[in-house]
Amino acid sequence: MIQKYFPLDKNYILEQAQLDQEERLIVYLIDFAKKFYLDQFNPLGLEDDTVKQIKAHNTEYTDRLVEFYRNLAGVYRYKHGNNQLEFLFDGKDHYDKYTVDWVATYEEWLVDFCLRPNFLKAVLELTVFYPEGRKAELAESRMKAFIHQHFELKIYKYKGIVKMKIA
Numbered sequence: 185m186i187q188k189y190f191p192l193d194k195n196y197i198l199e200q201a202q203l204d205q206e207e208r209l210i211v212y213l214i215d216f217a218k219k220f221y222l223d224q225f226n227p228l229g230l231e232d233d234t235v236k237q238i239k240a241h242n243t244e245y246t247d248r249l250v251e252f253y254r255n256l257a258g259v260y261r262y263k264h265g266n267n268q269l270e271f272l273f274d275g276k277d278h279y280d281k282y283t284v285d286w287v288a289t290y291e292e293w294l295v296d297f298c299l300r301p302n303f304l305k306a307v308l309e310l311t312v313f314y315p316e317g318r319k320a321e322l323a324e325s326r327m328k329a330f331i332h333q334h335f336e337l338k339i340y341k342y343k344g345i346v347k348m349k350i351a
Contacts, residue, residue, distance in 0.1 A: 189258035189344040201282040202257040217307040220298040248310040252327045
């Protein structure tokens with residue numbers, strides 16, 4: 185299992201559903217970011233070096249976005265993950281319901297995230313342009329800062345999620 189992000193992070197069914205979708209949803213994030221960039225910042229379809237590199241990029245699973253995905257999954261559990269199982273009258277089990285709900289929220293969040301240029305730039309830097317060394321660390325830091333700013337939550341390695349106090 186992954187890190188416990190807050191004391192009541194015990195919805196193990198939701199956590200497993202998120203882990204099982206990890207690879208597929210990270211690849212979805214990369215593909216979505218590339219398409220979004222091309223649609224928003226190159227509506228005429230002009231071919232320059234950047235556009236050629238984005239189009240030529242073969243999306244594969246990338247470990248550079250795993251931490252971001254897991255932090256985002258932790259934020260979702262923090263905001264939506266109730267430990268009590270609800271009654272489901274449609275015949276589905278909780279795993280299926282959590283999977284559908286998580287994927288829908290994740291895809292919804294990506295639309296909002298990609299409207300922010302810093303997020304889009306960081307995703308493309310970590311995947312398509314794949315910098316080595318210092319630049320990669322800066323892009324990963326921007327991803328953490330994005331979660332901090334967007335959700336007003338700070339994620340610490342050992343303390344987990346802490347709600348930010350606005351003065």
